[in-house]
């Protein structure tokens with residue numbers, strides 16, 4: 001190919017410049033070691049091993065039944081009515097949120113819902129504000145041809161954005177993307193933190209109303225809300241202040257609560273006008289949840305005893321693993337080893353700090369940034385975590401996400417002892 005030909009674009013600018021998944025890149029290094037026959041404790045995956053965390057038996061039976069009953073044609077664009085009714089009932093029963101079937105949109109998981117929210121609310125060139133680390137907002141902003149304002153958060157604030165961080169930009173943004181419980185940190189908003197943001201948005205919307213301009217919305221991704229561990233609690237903008245119902249679009253679904261990531265059933269709920277337009281956008285994409293899965297999930301959710309008992313067990317299995325890691329890592333911290341951890345609050349994630357930047361190992365290996373830490377962990381302990389830079393922080397961040405969704409309980413002592421060995425090998 002000559003130079004001229006090399007410069008001829010083959011695809012749109014959007015496609016040409018799309019950012020690949022940072023986690024997939026990391027998996028390349030892991031797979032290389034695996035191909036050499038090395039066993040890796042891979043704690044990077046924000047998914048479940050379905051042999052350790054299967055979907056509910058009853059849900060599986062209902063899915064099979066739905067196929068046997070030929071429930072295989074197009075579902076309605078906003079999802080089948082019985083499922084929207086069940087979502088409405090769940091929101092009322094467990095969160096005291098009042099949303100009717102016309103304010104709910106079913107889609108093929110939470111991702112199409114997020115895409116549709118961005119497309120429905122944000123004009124090209126407008127700005128979205130979100131915190132880092134956070135999950136995939138950079139990609140959805142890019143796909144919407146929007147601009148972004150990123151707020152770097154701190155462990156002291158549970159890695160959640162504060163109203164005072166958002167305030168300077170409040171007049172220039174179209175959407176505030178919030179997520180609680182949050183991926184990657186496994187942390188939740190405190191009620192007061194969220195209330196301050198809510199007050200800010202309501203004030204700003206008074207201003208916008210008087211000027212006759214489009215309101216400011218919050219996208220509230222609560223896909224992990226069922227997985228919050230005592231004494232922590234899940235809060236949302238609308239319960240904090242019902243006036244927020246006009247300005248909040250929720251992202252939700254069964255992927256995490258029912259370990260059903262491959263079943264592809266998610267939903268949005270929010271102001272009817274927004275939901276109707278999201279439905280119109282998703283109709284053209286055909287991002288419906290498959291009909292047999294919709295039928296089966298509606299039947300499963302109608303059995304509240306089965307639903308509740310599955311979710312309780314799911315929480316308990318995840319929390320046991322998180323707690324074992326937490327206790328073990330805190331113990332290493334107390335031994336003055338360069339590691340720390342945040343108490344498990346929610347989801348399948350633990351936030352771990354490896355305090356290694358600018359240190360050296362006994363054999364003088366130097367750590368400049370997260371990549372060096374990652375490499376050391378992977379090669380010397382055969383343990384893989386995700387660095388927070390995969391979620392938008394700088395490479396100097398020493399924080400990592402540890403996911404327990406694919407982890408066997410009996411492996412945890414061995415993983416902790418490997419942490420111990422490689423950290424003992426770092427000069428004090």
Ligand SMILES: Cc1ncc(COP(=O)(O)O)c(C=O)c1O
Pocket residue numbers: 046108109110111112135179182183221223253255261265266
């Ligand atoms: C915060 C958050 N929202 C949404 C999703 C996507 O969920 P789904 O698999 O239902 O598309 C994920 C998946 O990891 C997530 O972490």
